[in-house]
Amino acid sequence: MSKRQIKLGALTMGSGGPGRHNLWLDPQLPANASVDIDWYIDIARQAEAALFDLIFIVDSQFITEGSPSHYLSRLEPLTLLSALAVSTQRLGLVGTLTTSYNAPYNVARRLASLDLISKGRAGWNVVTSGDAGTAGNYGRDEHYDYDTRYARAKEHVEVVQGLWQSYEEQALPRNRETGQFLDPARLHALHHRGEHFQVVGPLNIERSPQGQPVIFQAGDSEQGRELGAATADVIFTHAASIEQGQAFYRDVKARAARLGRDPEQLLVLPGAEIYVGDTDEHAREIERHYHQVDHSFELALKEFGRNFGWHDFSQYDLDAPFPQQSLEYARSSFFTNARRIAEQARERNFTLRQAVEFGRQLRPGAFVGSAETVATKMADWFEARALDGFNIYIGHPEQFRRFTQEVIPLLQALGVYRREYQGSTLREHLGLAIPRNRHGV
Template identity: 70%
Template sequence: MTKRQLKLGLVPTGVGGPGDSNRWLDPSIPADASVNIDWYIDAVRKAEAAKFDLVFIVDSQFITKDSPPHYLNRLEPLTLLSALAVATSRIGLVGTATTSYNDPFNLVRRFASLDLISKGRAGWNVVTSGDAGTAGNYGKEEHYDYDTRYARATEYLEVARGLWRSYEDDALPRNRETGQFLDETKLHALNHKGRFFSVVGPLNIQRSPQGEPVIFQAGDSDQGRDLGATIADGIFTHSATIEQGQAFYQDVKGRAARLGRDPNEIVIMPGVVVFVGDSDEEARDIERRTREHDQSFEQALGEFGRSFGWHDFRQYDLDAPFPTGALEHAKNSFYTNAKKVTDLAVARRFTLRQTVEHIRGQRRTPFGGTAETVANEIVRWFEGRALDGLNIHLGHPDQFDRFTGEVVPILQERGVFRRDYEHSTLRGHLGLPIPTNRREPAPVLEAAE
C-alpha cells in the first residue's frame, strides 16, 4: 500500500472573510484583492511552489451590509478557476457551487470544461446554500427546508455523474483516414426523470484525464454528514480540538463504510488558521494582536447573525440572557451551528455579549507556535486520525510565507508531506481512483430530421 500522505489546500479570502473584517487594512494586501486576478495568481503559484494539493474557492450568493469584505465583492468561482487553470500546471482547482440554485446541465458542463482546461485538476465543493436569503435572488419566496435541500443535492449528484459519463473514454476516435469523428455506440443519453430533475442528456463534452471532477462537501448536520458519506470524495470541515476532529473523522468514515464505500477514498480536510512565530509566546501574541485588529466586537455582533438567517442581534440588550427565540430564524439557514450556539448559551447562562465574546474566543487556533510546534501539532492530528489534510486559510501574507517557508519543509523532512508532485491530476494528488465509466453500447443520437 502507498504510504499515507498529508494533503494541503489553500483558502484565499482576499480582503477578509468571516471574522476578518479589517484584514483589508493590511498594506501588504491589495485593497481590491478579492477581485484582483493578479493577486490570486500570485497566491496560488506560491501554494503550487510549496506542492499544495489544491486551492479552494469559497462562495455564497447572498450578502448584507454585515457581510465581511471578501463576501461583498468577489469573483465567481468557476470564472476565477478557469483563469487560474492556465496560470498553473499542477495544483488542484476546487470551487463552491450550490445545488439549490443552479440547473444541473449547465453547472455540470461548466465543471467538465474546467476539468478539461486544467487537464484533470477540477473539484466541486457541493453546497445546498445556508444563506436563506439566496432564494430571493432566484425568484423564490422561501428557501428550501433542510430535508429538501439535501434530497435535491443527492439526486443532483446522480445526474451530474450520469452526465459526466455520457461519453465512453474511446468514443471519439477522430480518425482522419476513415473520416470517423464519433463512435455513436459509445455516446449515451441519460434520460433521467426523478423527484426534482428531468434531464435527457447526453452532455456535449468528453471526460478529462481524471475522469470527472472530484466531489467535495461541507456540512455538519446529520443530513450533511450523510450526504458527504454518500457522494463525496473529500470533506471540508472545522474542528476546534483534536478530539472533535477524531469524532467527526470516525463518524463520517463509519457512515461511508456502512454504505459499502471504502473510507480510505474519502479525504477529510478541516479548515485552519496558522500562526508562526520565533517562539510559541510570540506566535500567540501575533495571533492575539491579529484577532484584535481584524475584527471589533461591533463587527462580530453584526456578523453573528449569519447562522441565524442574518437576524440582527443588535436589537437586543447585550447584557440580558441570550435571546433563544432567535433560533427560529435559523430553521432554513445554518441551523446546526445556530443550535450549537444557542444550546451553549443556555447551558452556561450566557448573556448575548458573553456568547459573542465566547464565539470570538473559540477562534484561537490549535496550530500556533514556532514552525516546529506547528509541525508537531499537524503531525499529531494527522497520525491521530483527526484529519487527512488541512485547508490553510490565507490571511496575512507574511504568515502564509512563514508556513510555506518554515513549516512545510519540516513536514517534508518527517515524510508526511511530498517534496514534489507525483501526479498531474487532483485525483492523483489525493490518492483517489478514477471513476469507472462502463456502459453497455447503445446508440443515442437519432438522425436529424
C-alpha cells in the same frame, strides 16, 4: 517514509471572511484582494511551489451590509479558477457551487469545462446554500427547508455524475482517414426523472484525464455527514481538538463503509488557521495581535445574524437575556450552528452581548508556534488519523510565506509530505481512483 502523505489545500478569503472583517487593512494585502486576479494568481503559484494539492474557493450569493468584506465583492469561483488553470500547471482547482440554485446540467458542463481546461485538476465543493436570502435572488419567496436542501443535493450530485459519464473512453475517435468523429455506440443519454430534477442528456463535453472532477462536501449535521459519506471524495470540516477530529474521522469513514465504499477513498481535510513565529510564545503573540486587529464587536454583532438567516440582532437589548425565539429564523439557514449558539446561551445564561463576545473570543489554535512546533503537531494529528490533511486559511500574507518557507521543509523531513508532484491531476495528487464509467471502462 509514511505511505500516507498529508494533503494541503489553500483556502482563500481575499479581503477577509467571517470574523475577519478588518483583514483588508493589512498593507501587505491588496484592499481589493477578493477581485484582484493578480493576487489570486500569486497565491496559487506560491501554493504550487510549495506542492499544495489544491486551492479552495468558497462562495455564497447573498449579502447584507453586515457581511464580511470578502463577501461584499468577490469573483465567481469557476470564472476565477479558469484564470488560475492557465496560470498554474499542477495545482488542483476547487470551486463552490450550490445545488439549490444551479441546474445539474449547467453545473456538470461548467465543471467539466474547467476540468478539461486544467487537464484534470478541477474539483466541486458541493453546498446547499445556508444563506436563506439567496432565495430572493433566484425568484423564490422562501428558501428550501433543511431536509429538502439535502435531498435535492444528493439527487443533484447523482445527476451531475451521471452526465459526466455520457461519453465512454474512445467515444470520439476523430479519425480523419475514415471521417468518423463520433462513435455513437459510446455516447449515452441519461434520461433521469427524479423527485427534484428531470434531465435527458447527454452532456456535450468529453471526460478529462481524471475521469471527472473531484467532489468536495462540507457539513457536520446528520444530513451533511450522510451526504458526504454517500457522494464526496473529500470532506471539509472543522476540528477543535485531536479527539474531536478522530471522532469525526471514524464516523464518516464508517458511514462510507456501510454504504459499500472504500473508506480510504474518502478523505477528511479540516480547515486550519496556522500562525508561525520565531518561538511558540512569539506565535501566540501574533495570534493574539491579529485576533484583536481583525475583529471588532460592532462588526461581529452585524455578522452574528448570518447563522440565523441574517436576523437583525441590533433590535434587541444587548444586556437582556439572549433571545431564544431568534432560533426560528434559522430553520432554513445554518440551523446546526444557530442551535449550538442558542443552546450555549441558554446553558450559560448569556445575554446577547455575552453570546456575541463568546463567539468572537480568541480560541487558541492547535497549530500555533515555531515552525518546528507547527510541523510536529500537524504530523501528530495526521498520524493519529484525526484527518488526512488540512485546508489552510490564507489570511495575512507574511504568515502564508512563513508556512510555505519554514513549515513545509520540516514536514518533508518528517516524511509526511511530498518532495515533488507524482502526477498531474487532482485525483493523482489526492490518491483517488478514477471513477469507472458505468457504460464501459
